[in-house]
Amino acid sequence: MLRRKISASDGQGAIQSFQAGSATSQELATAVRFLLEELGTRHPGAAVEVRVPPLGAVQCVAGPSHTRGTPSNVVELGPEAWLALALGTSSFEELIGQGKLTASGNRSDLTDLFPIFKA
Numbered sequence: 001m002l003r004r005k006i007s008a009s010d011g012q013g014a015i016q017s018f019q020a021g022s023a024t025s026q027e028l029a030t031a032v033r034f035l036l037e038e039l040g041t042r043h044p045g046a047a048v049e050v051r052v053p054p055l056g057a058v059q060c061v062a063g064p065s066h067t068r069g070t071p072s073n074v075v076e077l078g079p080e081a082w083l084a085l086a087l088g089t090s091s092f093e094e095l096i097g098q099g100k101l102t103a104s105g106n107r108s109d110l111t112d113l114f115p116i117f118k119a
Contacts, residue, residue, distance in 0.1 A: 004037055004041070005033070005037065006030060006033055006034040006037060010030060010034070011030065011031065011034025011035070011037075011038070012034075013027075014027040014028070014030035014031035014034060015031045015034070015035075015083075015087070015117070017031070018031045018083055019087070028055075028079055028083075029055050029079075031083060032052050032055045032056060032079050032082055032083065033055060033056045035082065035083065035086040035087075035116055035117075036050065036052065036056050036057070036058040036082075037058065038086075038116050038117075039058055039060050039086070039113065039116060040058040040059065040060045042113075042116070043060045043061050043062075043113055044060065044062065045059070045060055045061045045062035045063055046059040046060075046061075047059075047060075047061040047062060047063030047064055047073055047107050048060055048061040048063075048071070048073040048074070048075060048105070048107055048108055048110065049071045049073065049074050049075070050074075050075045050076075050082075050110070051074060051075070051076040051077075052076075052077060052078065052079055052082045053076070053078075055079055059071075060113075061073075061107065061110070061113075063107060071105070072104075072105045072106075072107075073104070073105030073106070073107040073108045074102075074103070074104050074105060074108060075101065075102070075103045075108050075110060076101070076102050076103075077095060077100055077101040077102070078100060081095050081100040081101055085101070085114050085115070086114060086115060086116045086117065087115055087116070087117055087118070088114065088115025088117070088118050091111070091114070092109070092110060092111040092114060093111065
């Protein structure tokens with residue numbers, strides 16, 4: 001089980017600052033990491049790795065896991081795209097179409113897992 005590092009109140013506060021357009025770089029990082037933790041908590045496993053460089057990554061989704069090297073199922077996107085996806089202001093498909101999200105591997109379509117929270 002994923003060990004939470006960010007409290008719900010700190011995470012929600014950072015999300016609110018982001019949505020208001022007033023997030024500091026620290027609040028942006030907190031919002032990204034909190035939502036990564038939330039994804040890993042809601043969909044535990046290690047079949048897919050979601051990466052938001054340089055701020056964080058999480059392994060999620062039940063199924064075969066990897067133990068060494070690059071995982072076979074990877075989703076990668078930037079911080080703002082991650083927040084848009086997680087909060088439902090952009091979809092998985094939209095972000096792929098815009099070149100803001102890459103997904104590789106046969107289990108990397110996470111469309112049904114989003115939004116985590118509605119904006």
